[in-house]
Amino acid sequence: EPEVTQTPSHQVTQMGQEVILRCVPISNHLYFYWYRQILGQKVEFLVSFYNNEISEKSEIFDDQFSVERPDGSNFTLKIRSTKLEDSAMYFCASRPGTFTYPDTQYFGPGTRLTVL
Amino acid sequence: AQRVTQPEKLLSVFKGAPVELKCNYSYSGSPELFWYVQYSRQRLQLLLRHISRESIKGFTADLNKGETSFHLKKPFAQEEDSAMYYCALTGGYGNKLVFGAGTILRVKS
Numbered sequence: 001e002p003e004v005t006q007t008p009s010h011q012v013t014q015m016g017q018e019v020i021l022r023c024v025p026i027s028n029h030l031y032f033y034w035y036r037q038i039l040g041q042k043v044e045f046l047v048s049f050y051n052n053e054i055s056e057k058s059e060i061f062d063d064q065f066s067v068e069r070p071d072g073s074n075f076t077l078k079i080r081s082t083k084l085e086d087s088a089m090y091f092c093a094s095r096p097g098t099f100t101y102p103d104t105q106y107f108g109p110g111t112r113l114t115v116l
Numbered sequence: 117a118q119r120v121t122q123p124e125k126l127l128s129v130f131k132g133a134p135v136e137l138k139c140n141y142s143y144s145g146s147p148e149l150f151w152y153v154q155y156s157r158q159r160l161q162l163l164l165r166h167i168s169r170e171s172i173k174g175f176t177a178d179l180n181k182g183e184t185s186f187h188l189k190k191p192f193a194q195e196e197d198s199a200m201y202y203c204a205l206t207g208g209y210g211n212k213l214v215f216g217a218g219t220i221l222r223v224k225s
Contacts, residue, residue, distance in 0.1 A: 004159075033212065043160075043202065043215040056212055091160065095211070105213060107152075107160040 002026045004108035006092050012114045013082055021077045021111045023092030030097030032075045033105060034067065036060070036088040043091065049075065050097070082115045089113075118143050120203050122216035129193050130224050137188040137219050139177075139203030147207040149179055149186040152215075154200045163188075163201070173197070193223045 005024045013019050025032050034046040047057040049067055066078045075094075079086055092108040119142040129135055141147060151163040164172045166179040166186060177188045186203060203216040 031211065035213070035215075042217045043213075045212040045214065048212055058212075093213075104162050104165070105211075106162075109159045 004092055004094055004106050006090075006108035006111050008111060009109065010112045010114070012116065015084055015115055016081050019079050019082055019113060021079075021090050021092075021113070023075045023077070023108055024073055025075055025092065025094030026096075026106055027073070028096070029094035029106075031055075031095045031105075032067075032069070033093040033095075034077045035091045035093065035107075037091065037110075038085075038088045046077070046090075079113075082113075084115050087113055087115045118147070118205065118207070118214045120205055120214055120216035122201075122203055122219050124219045125217070126220045126222065128222040128224060131195055132192050135188075135190045135193045135197070135221065135223075137201050137203075137221065139186045139188065139216060141184050141186065141203070141205050143184075143205055143207055145207050147205040149177070150204045150206070150213070151175070151177055151186075151188050152202040152204055154202070154218075156199070160202070193221075195223045195225055197221060198223045 007022045032049040035043050037043045045058050047061045048055045064080045068076050089110045089112050091110045093105040095105045096103045121140045149166040152160045153163045154160050175190045177186050179186050200218050200220050202218045204213045206213050
């Protein structure tokens with residue numbers, strides 16, 4: 001069964017550095033999402049992406065964050081200048097976008113980002 | 117405001133006992149409700165959604181719009197049910213999921 005994949009599984013970076021988290025959604029899915037979960041807290045929505053543009057973003061998703069689908073298969077989340085509070089598990093998700101409402105979101109295994 | 121509340125951080129039951137994981141929501145429109153499960157060291161995966169009205173692994177959940185609840189139930193817990201369970205809702209453009217804080221279910225033998 002196809003799965004969403006994410007790389008790396010764990011990323012350690014210094015405060016102020018840029019990081020790029022990578023995701024390969026399930027092929028033929030049309031909607032893509034990033035969520036994050038700070039340790040001990042709930043899973044929070046960051047951004048949704050459809051038709052090569054952001055369709056919705058949360059307050060967390062400020063100018064330090066950006067998303068891109070550079071080549072039709074990868075879906076990336078970039079954090080330009082990491083802060084300590086960006087340390088979290090980042091989940092990518094994709095969904096088919098069929099006419100069945102709402103079709104299911106499938107999650108990747110997550111990338112644990114540690115900012116030192 | 118969209119909000120999902122799971123009041124229990126941990127629910128511990130014995131094998132064979134009934135299970136009820138509570139979920140209440142706040143949403144101004146007509147949301148779609150889901151239960152996601154995360155087994156140890158695995159990814160989040162959909163357990164069930166209210167629109168399907170299905171039973172998965174013996175679990176059921178009924179949407180009660182009057183009480184704004186979507187509690188997850190299973191009549192006889194099994195050890196392999198031990199996991200983190202998240203209630204979530206979606207509604208509106210983009211179909212983002214709004215999650216509750218999650219409940220750890222621990223089934224003891």
